[in-house]
Amino acid sequence: MTEKGTILYSVDPLIIHDHYEIDYRHSYAEDSPFFIGLSKGKLLGSRCTGCGYTYATPRSHCMDCGAPTAWQELPLTGRVHTFTTCHYGGEAFLKETPFTLILAEFDGADTLLLSRLKGIEPEAVRIGLPVVARFAKTPSFRVTDVWFEPDHPHPSLPPRGGG
Amino acid sequence: MISGGITKFAKAHPDKDFRLMVKEAYDYALRDVPRFSTDMIEGAVGSYFSDHFTRQLKAASMVQDYLGLCPRPSKRIEGGGATGGLCFQSAWEAVASGRMNCCVAFGFETMSRVNTWKGNEFIALASDTNFDFPVGGFYTGYYAMMVQRHMHEFGTTVEQMAMVSVKNHANALYNPYAQKAKRLTVKQVRESPMVATPLTMEDICTMSDGAAVCLLASEEVAGKVCDRPVKITGVGSGSDAMRMADRPHGKVILLPHEREADYAHLRYPGVHSFRGGRTAAKLAYQMAGIRNPMEQLSFVELHDAYTSSEIQTYEDLGLCKYGEGGRFVESGIPFMPGVDYGLELPKQGRLPVNPSGGLLACGHPVGATGLMQAVFAFWQLQRTISKHLGNDTLQVKNAERGLIHSHAGTGTYITVSILEAAE
Ligand SMILES: [Zn+2]
Numbered sequence: 001m002t003e004k005g006t007i008l009y010s011v012d013p014l015i016i017h018d019h020y021e022i023d024y025r026h027s028y029a030e031d032s033p034f035f036i037g038l039s040k041g042k043l044l045g046s047r048c049t050g051c052g053y054t055y056a057t058p059r060s061h062c063m064d065c066g067a068p069t070a071w072q073e074l075p076l077t078g079r080v081h082t083f084t085t086c087h088y089g090g091e092a093f094l095k096e097t098p099f100t101l102i103l104a105e106f107d108g109a110d111t112l113l114l115s116r117l118k119g120i121e122p123e124a125v126r127i128g129l130p131v132v133a134r135f136a137k138t139p140s141f142r143v144t145d146v147w148f149e150p151d152h153p154h155p156s157l158p159p160r161g162g163g
Numbered sequence: 164m165i166s167g168g169i170t171k172f173a174k175a176h177p178d179k180d181f182r183l184m185v186k187e188a189y190d191y192a193l194r195d196v197p198r199f200s201t202d203m204i205e206g207a208v209g210s211y212f213s214d215h216f217t218r219q220l221k222a223a224s225m226v227q228d229y230l231g232l233c234p235r236p237s238k239r240i241e242g243g244g245a246t247g248g249l250c251f252q253s254a255w256e257a258v259a260s261g262r263m264n265c266c267v268a269f270g271f272e273t274m275s276r277v278n279t280w281k282g283n284e285f286i287a288l289a290s291d292t293n294f295d296f297p298v299g300g301f302y303t304g305y306y307a308m309m310v311q312r313h314m315h316e317f318g319t320t321v322e323q324m325a326m327v328s329v330k331n332h333a334n335a336l337y338n339p340y341a342q343k344a345k346r347l348t349v350k351q352v353r354e355s356p357m358v359a360t361p362l363t364m365e366d367i368c369t370m371s372d373g374a375a376v377c378l379l380a381s382e383e384v385a386g387k388v389c390d391r392p393v394k395i396t397g398v399g400s401g402s403d404a405m406r407m408a409d410r411p412h413g414k415v416i417l418l419p420h421e422r423e424a425d426y427a428h429l430r431y432p433g434v435h436s437f438r439g440g441r442t443a444a445k446l447a448y449q450m451a452g453i454r455n456p457m458e459q460l461s462f463v464e465l466h467d468a469y470t471s472s473e474i475q476t477y478e479d480l481g482l483c484k485y486g487e488g489g490r491f492v493e494s495g496i497p498f499m500p501g502v503d504y505g506l507e508l509p510k511q512g513r514l515p516v517n518p519s520g521g522l523l524a525c526g527h528p529v530g531a532t533g534l535m536q537a538v539f540a541f542w543q544l545q546r547t548i549s550k551h552l553g554n555d556t557l558q559v560k561n562a563e564r565g566l567i568h569s570h571a572g573t574g575t576y577i578t579v580s581i582l583e584a585a586e
């Protein structure tokens with residue numbers, strides 16, 4: 001419904017247009033340092049103070065033993081654990097298709113991190129491909145402030161600066 | 164279980180809201196047990212997945228009053244894609260605990276109210292909204308990443324996945340409740356539009372509007388009102404971390420017919436397997452006294468939201484070993500006997516999986532899906548497929564014991580229930 005009136009799609013049965021929108025105050029709470037870290041070009045994972053299990057996607061308590069974790073910087077280089085190129089997506093991301101998703105693995109971390117892989121043709125992506133983290137110059141304080149590119153840039157693409 | 168009903172799954176039912184869809188399935192179930200009276204119903208459990216799709220909170224309360232079940236006990240169960248399976252088990256708990264002599268399980272979803280890509284966005288909100296959704300939240304993308312890893316670990320092929328699509332869409336040709344029945348070839352599946360590599364449009368289930376109802380009762384009530392009740396002999400469920408990125412790499416959870424040596428080099432579950440599904444199966448088998456599922460089951464209705472997840476699930480359920488899911492479908496074992504698929508299938512029909520057509524072909528109105536599986540399994544075990552579907556092509560001969568499997572998220576909640584024909 002708008003001030004201009006109601007959009008009717010059908011009268012039998014009666015179908016009208018209905019709009020819905022909402023704004024939230026969203027706190028990252030105990031995960032905040034991760035998102036602040038991205039704005040400083042750092043990947044912060046977390047390491048369990050009890051059993052040493054290391055999370056590439058951080059959490060403040062260990063899901064294995066329940067002990068608190070401590071923040072730990074991850075290396076900025078890792079490998080593709082698995083990947084896909086999306087040609088469709090949720091409505092919010094349709095305009096960005098095709099895009100490539102990866103789960104990145106890091107030396108010294110027991111779990112993975114979901115991110116985008118850029119700077120490579122989809123056909124060239126392989127499991128095990130070395131990748132390097134890149135960070136947005138202007139942070140939006142979303143997980144998309146970090147993405148990955150091949151560690152040895154594709155010859156056909158211009159070299160990119162890090163940091 | 165004494166009766167069941169389904170409202171045909173369709174892209175949209177603009178002429179019926181969720182209350183009327185459930186009412187249709189409910190009335191169908193009631194008509195099938197003429198000696199039963201609604202006075203015997205002592206409570207209900209309702210299921211629907213998304214408040215975003217309905218944009219009506221407490222929608223199950225509106226179904227409760229529409230069915231005339233007030234003021235009897237009621238609640239809503241929500242558990243992502245496993246919503247229907249969890250609802251079924253919740254109603255079973257009400258009866259098995261002695262709290263109720265008869266409990267209705269009803270489920271529905273109305274997904275047609277938004278466009279397909281908005282719908283995909285709603286579904287992706289069932290992934291971590293801090294770490295996963297903003298990266299490009301899309302469930303097909305998540306499952307595509309899983310199967311890339313499955314292919315890498317085990318050599319599973321896209322052609323094997325396509326065979327699942329051929330099977331389930333062809334089975335649905337004989338199921339009038341299905342939304343998307345058709346004859347396909349492996350080539351057609353591979354040539355349909357790519358959605359997220361390697362999954363094409365024909366590897367993925369569709370959104371649906373639909374409802375399903377199950378009537379569960381104590382053995383005493385069932386014996387009085389139903390000629391051929393079906394006994395629920397095993398229930399199990401399991402879970403896993405919300406984020407796929409958090410899945411550990413450890414040892415395989417073994418079923419009774421497996422040995423540790425079978426998996427000496429497998430790091431489990433990773434993102435290629437579902438330990439929640441394995442846990443659900445293990446618990447349900449334990450309760451039902453199943454030592455070897457391949458030998459003791461007559462059919463399986465499992466959550467094939469993707470062709471790849473059907474293959475992953477064969478392994479979780481122990482129908483074959485981890486890593487053999489691709490070859491399992493190639494062998495023909497999970498196909499229906501007597502149906503022509505246009506494929507060479509040496510062991511066709513040994514253990515039909517998704518004889519109904521599954522989610523791929525029936526559709527996936529989330530809150531109804533797990534209950535739809537229960538209704539198809541119930542008809543199989545009553546051997547009344549011909550009565551309810553109008554033909555007996557999909558009737559598994561001498562069906563004695565069936566398994567239903569409902570699955571949420573990237574494997575976050577999973578249920579397995581075992582149903583058996585009465586002696
Ligand atoms: Zn720990």
